Amino acid sequence: MKQYKARDKITLKMSRDGAMEVNETKGTKKRISKRAREAALNRTPEQQAAQDIQALPPTPGSTAPDISPNAPPLPHAPGTEPGQDTGTAERVYEHIDGAHTRKASKKAARKAQAEAEARAHTSRLQFTEEERATPELEKYIKKSDKAADKLDEARAKIPKEKKLVKERTFDEATGKGKTRLHFQEREKPMNGNKAHKNPLSRPAQEAGIFVHNKVHSVEKDNSGVEGAHKSEELAEKGAKYGARKIREGYHSHKLKPYRAAAKAEKAAEKANANYLYQKALHDNPQIAASNPFSRYMQKQRIKKQYAKSVKAQSAKTVKNAAENTRKAAKKTAEGTKKTVAFIGRHPAGVCIAVGALLLFIMVSSALSSCGAMFSGMINGIVGTSYTSEDADLVAVENNYMALETELQREIDNIERDHPGYDEYRYDLDSIGHNPHELASYLTALLQTYTPATAQAEIQRIFELQYTLTLTEEVEVRHRTETRTGTRTVTDPVTGETSTETYEYEVDVAYNYYILNIKLENKPISDLAPGLLTPEQLEMFRVYLETSGNKPLVFGGGSPDTNPSEDLSGVQLVNGTRPGNTAIVDRAKSQVGNVGGQPYWSWYGFNSRVEWCACFVSWCYNQAGKSEPRFAACQSQGIPWFQSHGQWGDRSYTNIAPGDAIFFDWDLDGSADHVGLVIGTDGQRVYTVEGNSGDACKIKSYPLDYRCIKGYGLMNWN
Template sequence: MKQYKPRDKITQKMTRDGLVEVNEAQQTAERISRREQDADFQKTPEQQAAQDAAVQLNPLSSGTSPPHAPGLAMKPDTGTAEQVFEHIDGRHTRKAAKKAARKAQQEATARTKSSRLQFTDEERATPELETYIKKFDKAADRLDAAKAAIPKKKTLAAERTFDEATGRGKTRLHFEEKEKPMPGKPAKNPLSRPAQEAGIFVHNKIHSVEKDNSGVEGAHKSEEAAERLGKYTTRKIKQGYRSHKLKPYRAAAKAEKAAANANVNFQYHKALTNNPQLASNPVSRLWQKQQIKRQYAKAARAGGAKGIRGAAENVRRTAKKTAEKTRQTAAFVARHPAGVIIAIAALLLFIMVFAGLSSCSSMFSGTLNGVLGTSYTSEDSDLVAVENAYVSKENELQSRIDNIERDYPGYDEYRYDLAAIGHNPHELASYLTALLQTYTPESAQAELNRVFDKQYTLTITETVEIRYRTETSTDEDGNTTTEEVPYEYYILNVKLTNKPISSLAPELLTPEQLEMFRVYLETSGNKPLIFGGGSPDGTPSEDLSGVDFVNGTRPGNTAVVDIAKAQVGNVGGYPYWSWYGFNSRVEWCACFVSWCYNQMGKSEPRFAACQSQGIPWFQSHGQWGDRSYPNIAPGDAIFFDWDLDGSADHVGIVIGTDGSRVYTVEGNSGDACKVKSYSLDYACIKGYGLMNWN
């Protein structure tokens, strides 16, 4: 009878040993994967090799078959024996690599403790070194404890190993314990600056109305005090928290320094023990000690304990050379005692003379440094150019206010609440010098814009009021009716506030810069006349009781002269610059003249600057006379150009003239009101503002 054989049905399946080809008809399986077969790591390499060899000879005897095809016979896998031995060699290689890595890590750990020396039995048995060894051991123990107290963190590290047998690499991950780095400064909160600006805005709003209500003023002051206390408390808490976090690092640094000192001290005394010639005399011993300590300290910084021990031989050689030089020097002194005494006496005389000269130079340099430290550091031309640039911005602001009704037409009413436009030039220069040190118009432009925006605030708001007007109407029958008709009344409110630069400085400058700002402002940068407006004259006011004045052809006004003379002796000019509208002291000579004219009922001229405001007013009204004008009269304004640069620096009021001299009353003459006199041909007289009194 013919027997039929089933057709071979070949399938491929993936197992943990790789790709296996299974013959379903013959119930056999063959591993066809080229991947290295994994070994059973629960068995020793010898047991695994014996099992693999048995499988090679009889695939079915091992009783192991693919889990997906129980009972299937595995065909012999060619090259299995070679792969087994390669696996055994690879395992031994990996074990050796791990052992080498552990040894390297232990060596690295040992190298980190560079401050601890390993003393020999001979060193410990030396009585002269016993004390210093104990001190070093204590210092090293404290250093180890301090380093152990530093916060640690575990980081995930990747280690790359290579199998030489197979030529394949593997990456293993493990955790390493490292010291946390010293924390830096805490990051600033990006919202702190906007919050500060908002707080300043709110406080300024309250400041503008608190003078009208004492209760609001008291509550506001209490609230500001609470804010300052809260900020101070928060700052101290943050500082304390940061100091607590840095305490382990500070302790480790202190302990490391102490261990280094103990290390150097031990090495020094060891050198003394090994080289007795170093203790020949006290001077030599002191000098040698300093030399050896410096050399050991340098070695410690360069190479730790190993470097210090390596420097011992160098120190020994240095000690021998130094001792030999000391003996040679002593022999020379013994041979030439008179010459040595003369040389010492000459040296002492030179030191005395040099000390006297140096004390004088110190006094001079101290005075010079004091002057330089309180002076503006920028060039005079840059100081004036920056001041003119700021004045130009103020002029633009004034022009904008003057054209409000042109730029905002159609309103029924315009209401103005305007602060005076002006600033103290020395406040601006002191602020910029404290902040920027030396500046030019280009480098100061951004800061000028910033200060200007904070000093001046122009607010334009619209208000609509419902008002009523009476309208009369007549109907067809001729009856007249009167009624109140509502309508909208449009008002444009224009408000300008002016904060002095001195009030802005505390919020814009650091404490150190603020201190310098106040110094510069106090001394006017040692250039009080650079912006004009004042006289440095420190002499007393003159007595005119015996002077007979010769009146000119122009009638004068002795009443305004009497008002001006009554102010003689005033210091600081507060009544005049505060009347003008300034919140803090400015160069006030022009304010004084304007105030005197105002006391006589004159609303003009009104000026706070000589060159940019006073002279242009007189010239535009045809009331200007040059320095040779003969018909000056009491009450006229006299302008001075102290540095003869063509720009007026100072102004006063003419009392009269006797034909050869002119007599004046001046404000801000040495920061006081004084009576002065000058020759009519005095070069610093720029000209006269001629007043009309009718």
């Protein structure tokens, strides 16, 4: 007969150590909880190790060792020496390491939580079109938006600081890794009102106390000394009080943006809560019909719910940071466990290694500050410089200028290529660009580039920058035409009839064909935000601000490609300042030179550069002047004239032949081009310029031309 056995009775119980599975039939217990034991947090590592040793089952024929505080030390096992690794030592090291790891993990989690809470901001409420169209909610929506705008404005005024961050990238084409540097803007943290210790403050205090004690020892014998000493002590206290108040005021002033941001955040939270309450009233009319106390409690519940949602959003960020910290702490614990075991096995070797490390630190500490300074300087220069070769930068710039020249040629030939129109109407923006904008954009996007690798990108940016539109327009116009007709006339006397010719006018409608030509030029700086990522856009602005640390690679130059003016019939009137007609004649004799090689090679360049400044410097040298000598307009030419007190702004009228005239084509405050003044007739200024369309030309401008930045006034005595 088959025997049936009753199933064991299993129950679950909660204990201090977590969930326990109890077998009532067999009388056994099993811990099934996966959380850490609370005993490990309440006991010291030594106590926990002792408990684990007691919990070990004794081997047959042995008894558990006595590890009470008063028990004698255990003898070493036969064949073992002090310092050897044993099972007990491993467990002690493990529990000590676990305690340290848990402590570090908790500290790191608290720090991550504090940082995440500091970064968490109240978000702006998003309203639907239906909500904005509701009259009852319109006022509260405006208040919420206004409070959010004030909060954004207050946060924007918090001081920022730029940190140079390294980013490691991998080039799949070459198979090499590169390190890029870029600036990351962050909010500058508060210093927590921590005073900076002055190392001389304590010795100064000791010296003052010593002097005062000496005076105290003799002031009882002389009432005059005592009065003077009291006055001096009172003055010292007043000076210290004043200095303390000044420091407090200065610190309070520095914290003003942070206080304003906190105040604006509270106001935004209040406005958002008020809107949510009004929306609840609008969606639930029964709330408005209740008593004032019920409405007040409902408003408080909405405020609490809103605050809870904001806190939950912050807690999500904290949870992610805490999870990352937990993983890092676990990995650190494993490494620490191995390190502790190694130290236990090789204490002498570890002491020797630590001593050698300290000796190395002492020797290299004297050089660390200089090395850090040099490294920071190099990183700053490398991170803000163009990474391409100068020849590639100039070649790509020339390729872009070739596209612009082709566009100008297309516009010049429109009437030839599109004949048959009665009228051509032109609405054209100027053709030209800032070469540093193009180089900064390509460097931020492509890093190091050549004419071949950048060709597709410059074609794309060119098509986005320039838009040429041809539109045909037909107008119906009227004109009067004279026509000839015949008619029969009867002679009243004879009665004979005859035919005569006469003229008459007819109003005729006809089509008048017009071709509208429109050219739009969008600067590269306006196109960059839509083409670059936020990191690339930040680098673009850095390169543009520093000119890639190569301000002379493009120099200046006029984008004008019009022919030279014929000024043979112009009567020039000299001003009161004496000019130099010899240098003017010398400059005019160079009109027609293309490429500027005689001027940039004279200056010392091995290849072509933007040579307008080189041409002006060459003319001054031909006139016997060793100064000024400059190849860059903004960074070299203007500072020379300003430092010698020989600079006149664009409104200066007493200019003379031989003066330098500087231009700012893009009106960004930086000079882009320079030429020589021939003279002025009171309304226009006449110039000779190098690198005007890559040639020497004679030009003229109105005296109030807005692109004139100023004049370098030459002395010829």
